[in-house]
Amino acid sequence: MSTHALRQRLILLAVCITAITLPFNFTAPAVALPAIGQSFGGSPMALSWVTNAFMLTFGSCLMLAGTLADSYGRKKVFIGGVSAFALLAAILPLAPNLVLFDMLRGAQGVAAALAFSGGMSALAQVFDGPGRLRAFSFVGTSFGIGLSFGPVVAGTIIEAFDWHLIFLLITVLAVISLVLAGRYMPESRNPDAAGIDWPGAITFTWALGIFTFAVLEVPESSWTHPLVLGLFTMALLSFVAFVVIEKRVAQPMLDLSLFRYPRFVGVQLLAAAPAYSFVVLLILLPIRFVGVEGMSAIAAGWLLIALSAPLLVLPIVAGYLTRWLSASTLSGTGLLVCAAGLYWLSLVPVGSGSAELAWPMLVIGAGISLPWGLMDGMAVSVVPKERAGMATGIFSTTRVAGEGVAIAVVTALLSAYTATHLDGVASGSLGSVVGAAQHLATGNLAGAEQWLPDTGREVLAAGYSAAFSSLLRVLTLITVLTAAVVFLFLDRGAAEDTEADEATLDQAA
Template identity: 65%
Template sequence: MTQTITRPRTAEQALVLLSVCLAAAAMPLTFTGPAVALPAIGKALGGSPIALNWVTNAFMLTFGSSLMAAGGLADAYGRKRVFLIGVGAFAVLSMALAVAPDILWFDLGRAAQGVAAAAAFSGGMAALAQEFDGASRIRAFSIVGTSFGIGLAFGPIASGLMIDAFGWRSIFGLVVVLAVLALALGARVLQESRDPDAAGLDWPGAASFTLALALFTYGALLAPERGWYEPGVMSLLAGSVLLFIAFVVIEGRVARPMLDLSLFRYPRFVGVQLLAAAPAYAFVVLLILLPVRFIGIEGLSEIAAGRLMIALSAPLLVLPIAAGLLTRWFAPATICGAGLLICAAGLFWLSRVPLGGETMGIAMPMALIGIGISLPWGLMDGLAVSVVPRERAGMATGIFSTTRVAGEGVALAVVSAVLSALTAGHLAAGATTAHAGPAAQRLVTGDIASAAAALPQMSRTALVQGYGEAFATVLVMLCAVTVVTAIVVFAFLGRGGEQGAEPAVEAQERLRTSEA
């Protein structure tokens, strides 16, 4: 039995939601901002292509791999406590990143920032699950999704304006302000709650999962430079597979697992996890790759690139809430599947737009992608907590958010590696393979000057053309994967209604408790 909050529904409840939304709005700024600033960061701090890739991947890796552990800690030691510790550390680390002396310290700070973000997100979402019930819970989670949309929509343009006026280090200023506001408000209005039956953190499970993700991401980042069949890369990937297997074995044996494997018996739960992974390769990778393309390859200013990125993310400002309203007339499976198909159409359309095209020609397919992904975005978080008992809300949020964020980190590493390999293949037609690979890696990070230095025999036009053809191929691949995901998600989420799935999970939980 969980400790619940029994105060009446008042304006204070809205303040709790506001506190979590402020923290949620700050988090997307931490990866859209550095994406816009990546060329400037590379010039200021130096670093190899792999080190620059870690600017984004370090945050996503630790964020994704820590979410389930943070959810377990929130259930065991208090949702408010974990939320406040996470938001406070997030603010401090954001300030530290603004004064990082070199790329090594910057990447380490990004990794630590991801851990803090995981604590803030898991603690805050688990606290919300205690504050709201039924339809109001779905609406609350939809509002949190909209807060993410605000951060995504205005992050690129806000970062561009700050970089232009004050330099790239200023991009963390807005993050600090939002985090401090969330901390002050949360400390005042949140009431503590926890799961009395929680048995502490599953440390072996957390360690094996985190190491597995780290090895896979590092291997994927090294692959463009060394090749997928290089012994070191293969060892990293093999070690990742073994650790994932160990994680599954550990979770099947512990009394109170971080990941309850029995939940995967329910088609709707599996469907929600697949849905959580879909935005990673259909949308989030574009938040990182497109600013690098616009600024580093096409030569746009940070402000112009940020303004153009609004077309991709602005639909997240309103459509997540609209999707929640649409559930009055359409099943969530229909809305989610249709949204992913719309997103796939936008990806294919964008693949047909050449580099250097007119602004409207680029903005329209980007807007279609944003519209498509906004429909499932507004339903995902509410669906995630609807398929487990209320007292395991921290675990449910952790599993769902881990799938989403870890999927983003893995998708970014894999897509970047594929883009680099495809670019090297196009460049190799006019140069030696040994030189094409390093040049392609520099192009993927937006450093066209270093790419030209690595291949002096190729013109700038030829370099851009090779990158553009590879980018188009990647978009077609992402389109195909999104179509397949839409079909699978529609089939899985269409099996039974939301309310029908929850009692089955509650019965399973009661059975597990009685056996323990």
């Protein structure tokens, strides 16, 4: 093996370790949420911010992070992000209360955005052509490792030691990535960058943050609450201001002309697909297994492997299959398989055996694995190499912001469906039913019993089970519709993009 090839692989290893750490940091706290609740106490909404705070800042800052990487150096941004991520993970176990813990999780999301955007845009400079596709496929597989084994590792740590050690393990992994990147990753930046579009960056980050915060407030308030309506209005006005700013600056953070390419738009739609067909389950299922079904953290972690284990292999397989099948065919087929698994899982009630749960979860994981390994490479391929950081930022913002919004929306739907199924069979007022439903949505069965003390645990679990099934059927329908769009949009978009590129070359000639 040549020195250059070895260096490439070590850089890829550094980014892949980070790609393992980020989803582990996302899924492990979901498994640990009951234990974190026992340590800190707090309302269901306060506990939900253990996940929401990270997702809010991570998704909101990805676009800015990609621009910073292109302008100031991909290695510099990656090193800075990983360093801050490791430091915050080490500090988290020392938090004295839930409020500070949630604030540190929010800061960790900012660091994660810098690490992710810097690492992915750096890879786009190190690899070219088919090698780039394979490299991004390995990154997708690394995410699968974090998703697959994160819950198991977290459950084992919780059962054997204490949930605090989860974040120390995250620190160790981040430090290993930091050492490799510091030694082998070359510095690169966009030579045509004319500085940061700070008005656009601040406006976009603010707008997306306000929008996501509004969605996260819905489960506690309602869609029609004055605060929620005010936040949505503010977000809309901020997005309008962002578009006006981007049309006037010479070097915009977001090149709006990219949205003339159907394939680019199709990739953004595809980016949001895993949010409601897969990612939300990484949060909801551990809560269901541990909080409602009474599984141990270790048992829940092992069961979740059925959902995410296909990500260990199939993203790489999908990368090789593109030699014979189009990306839209692979992605659309994967989403249809995922939809079949979601519907199958909707037929499995609370209290079923592990095998009954594992099989539909495996189908869901297998289906989402096909587009999973293709999306990042497709996102980078539709823009010039020098703007890879921007492309990564746009795509990742769409994906992560979609995940944050999806988690908030499905949590609100699960709470509403649970209240609907409990109303009429539970012994209590409407307010008590809503309060119990909110606790059930966060896996706090004991808290739900306090709201409805005259309603048996079996009735509460049955109401939650029916609500979970209703939610999965909604997710099934959304996934089928997305698959149809992908089949039509990406293939057509590829042809139109080629024609647009040829026209641009003719004009240049």
